[in-house]
Amino acid sequence: MIKKLRRRLTLHYAALSGLVLLATCVSGFLLSARQQRAADELLFQTHLSDLTGRLQFDRRISGDWLARFEAENRLAVFLWDAGQPMxxxxxxxxxxxxxxxxxxxxxxxxxxxxxxxEDRPLRYAAAPAALEEDDLRFRGVAAAFPLEDGGWLHLLLLRDLAPQRAALKMLALRWTALFFAAGAALTLAGRWLSGRAAAPVRDSLRRQAEFVAAASHELRGPLAVITSSADLMAEGMQGPYLANICGEARRMAGLVEDLLTLAGAEAAAAPPAVPVEPDTLLIEAYDRFAPVCAQRGLRLCAALPPSPLPPVAGDPERLMQILSALLSNACAYTPPGGTISLSGRVQRGRVLLQVADTGPGVPGALREKIFERFYRAEPSRTDKAHYGLGLPVARQLAALYGGRLTAGEAEDGGALFTLSLPVPTCRTAPRRDEKHRAAGPGPGSGQPRSAR
Structure with missing residues (x-):
């Protein structure tokens, strides 16, 4: 499919560029041919002026000079004195x-x-544009001017057109060679450009195939558990199998929900953006995950700057889903007794919401791969609740509202995830006491809020 697409793109590019090149070469040849004919005509008129001037003012012209004049310029000179040929x-x-x-x-x-x-003392009249004599073709001019003794001198000057035709033929060959050479170069360039144009399609198809394969692999496990448990229940052996079915069904529901979120994010099906207060997001995320961290023996801290963070444009549920994915990832990889930190600040016109932990961290070579679908930094993990879609979903959701989600290293060596969101230009920052009045007690003026 990709080869066929690339071949068609190359043919279309070569056809369009070939038409443009053909029009350019034809126009160039016609212009060059016109200039060549004009130059030849000007040269012929110069020869005529030289010859007539010499005949008028120098009655004694040797035959040797005329012969050289003819041979050097491919001319034929014919003279009549008083009607008699000389x-x-x-x-x-x-x-x-x-x-x-x-x-x-x-x-x-x-x-x-x-x-x-005899009409006037000096007159020129052009002979036919092309005078043929066997295989020779000429362009001629007739002239007549009076002599001192009252007679008339008639002149016929003919120019051989063979050199002009040879020059035009060579000019046509040069433009033809230029057309084919430039056409070949443009075809090669079109093949290269079509390869570059088809590369995103090829990568998209490859990622789609990998995505389908990975999703099928993830769904196969829960389906096998549900099927086997249902078979055993049908035989009257219920026991723990009902719990297995419920657990795997919930896991499949979460996986399908993440898949639908990814599909909606790629289709740019984002809910309309509204002003969202980052301080409220951080406090709500803290309240949600404080019990989870306490249950796993982790310490959760939330630190806010003294002044309120400016509002950002987005959907509160989607932004909370991003923070939930980051906190869930931190809980999964932080060992018991560790600390997870939530913080926010403003930098260069953007609001930065950060989640840091004291876990093993993410190596520099893997800080982009962890945002790939179904990728796990530790393939040996057997935790079925995390199947490698949380971070890709979070990055896709951040991009919907002009945000960026990146991974880095915390001060103590753990992982640091930063959600960067743009700040609208026109905004009015509310007071912190008004902003969090409905959300309950805040973390205090710059003091971290910790899970106890």
């Missing part, structure tokens, strides 16, 4: 047997185009 064998590039027929054809074309030398 004897000139011409350059060697144009065979002599062709010169007579070419001269007659060029003169007839010039007169057919309206050239009349």
């Amino acid at each position: 004897k000139f064998e011409g350059a060697a590039w144009l065979p002599t047997d062709r010169r007579g027929a070419l001269a007659r054809a060029a003169r007839e074309s010039a007169f057919a185009a309206g050239f009349r030398p």
